[in-house]
Amino acid sequence: MTTQHDDRVDQASRWWSTDIIDIHPGEISIRGHAIQDLIGRISFPEMIWLMLRGELPGKAQAALLEAALVSSVDHGPHAPSIAISRMAISCGVDLNGAMGSAVNVLGDIHGGAGQQCMEIYRDSQARAARGEPQPVQAALDAYRAEHGKIVPGFGHRFHPRDPRAKRLLALVDEAVAQGVVSGEFARIGRQVEAILEQEKGRHIPMNIDGVTAVIYAELGFEPELGRGIFILSRSVGILAHAWEQMREGRRIKGPMPPSIPYAYTGPQHAELPEQPSQQS
Template identity: 60%
Template sequence: MSDVSDWWRTAIIDMEPGRITFRGRPVQELIGNVSFVEMIWLMVRPDPPAAGQAALLEAALVAAVDHGPQAPSIAAARMAATCGIGLNNAMATGLNMLGDVHGGAGQQAVELYHRADTAETPLGEVLEDWIAEHGPILPGFGHRFHMPADPRAPRLLDLVDRAAAQGVCDGRFARIGRDIEAEIARRKARPVPMNIDGATAVIFAELGFAPPLARGLFCLSRSVGILAHAWEQTQQGGRNKGPTPPGYRWTYDGPPEG
């Protein structure tokens, strides 16, 4: 039996008929006493959050729930809903759009912040090394839609500053983020403000979440918007809606007919 019972090993949950515990805490003691954000933390990390830490994590999750049908993940979920599939399928369609390019900048920004935090070289050299490895786009800065600035980032950074003043976090990743922002502005001779990915990455780094968890947490947050849009589209109806109205056609650049 040990070969069978040890096939899967987990420190997250233990249960038997009539008993469920999460990291040693009975589920009935968690229900009604622990917030959903605190439960997320408890599931992915063994250390329970302090009240200020949970509030900061919640702020990051609230900020990233949605960015409208222009976001590929939201558009895909809405198109999927018009194909007659269920909400869970539509949600999975949208979530599966989240990867390195769409949805991955938060993880990449945390990795960049960590590199800057541990580097023995000046920040400018850290950025040059990053650009040499990953290309010219620095994750977490600038936005193709929100110009001159992403309205979510300053609010999140303000909350980090307040949390640091209260001892909830030490604020060093907020300083690193701002230093990178200043260095980019110096190089380009114009502001390139921190965006939502850079600001939530500051929070995830301040709270001690590993970079891959930054992406997972973003997916949790964005799944709320994906659910909302899939449900709204289901209520609106429509069948087999593509990315553009039927009267518009794509550009054909193949060989001529005949």
């Protein structure tokens, strides 16, 4: 009986086994580091890296990660996730509910472009390693054959040139010169840009998703983590807008001002068919 009991206790303790954190009364250890040794000594980007990768990054790696995090925090209340956070607050939802509502819409279309772009870059890298001719073109063609003509990470509906991309690419180039990253994914990103310009006959510049995809790939993160890290960054903007809306105090703020009507496209003056008389 004792042996069976011990086996069940052992099974229960391993149900949520983790390499990330170890907690005992008066002790907290993250990836083997006592929390008191980390506090005040590492930055938040370094903590993100430690949690996700199991090791501490170099200072230059952490600085590049931090630059990407800073660049993506917000893109205004016209961004659906930000607008949703503000509307949720105006409906009486608390900050946590507003943030959850906003984060939940960061899917493949609004929020997924960075991950998708990283997948193109990784596919290009894999094709090149196999010795395929024109690996970047082949990866682009394969992505568009499966997902349609839109190439994530390039062009922008609002910015002719994304002001964030130039600065981040310059930081990547500096990191390459310092030997911090290889520059392989920066080269792939620029090749995608060149191919699109040749195909379209006009320049379609890399946007924030394309350049942060470069950074996350250069730093060795998997594409799924690229989206997760973006969500960490954008959550700061979501929180800021939700808090601003909470202080404004306006109730039930919809997607448009009441003075702007929506467009009704349904039938006019529909009538019910005549009902047959009831027989007694």
